Amino acid sequence: MNPLTLLTLTALATLTTATPTSPPETETPICDRQCASSNNITCGEGWEATKIGTCWACCMI
Secondary structure, three states: OOHHHHHHHHHHHHHHHOOOOOOOOOOOOOEOOOOEOOOOOOOOOOEEEEEEOOEEEEEEO
């Protein structure tokens, strides 16, 4: 086998196996912009009260 061909195949094989994969992304919740001071907020069906910092908001579940 031609040394140049062998070198090319080795380089291509190394590149395909050495490609890093990205870590899985965490899901960002979808929330409204409401900022209530307590969790006594009324969220619609499919939403739940979630504390974000010092605020409470309705986020999709």
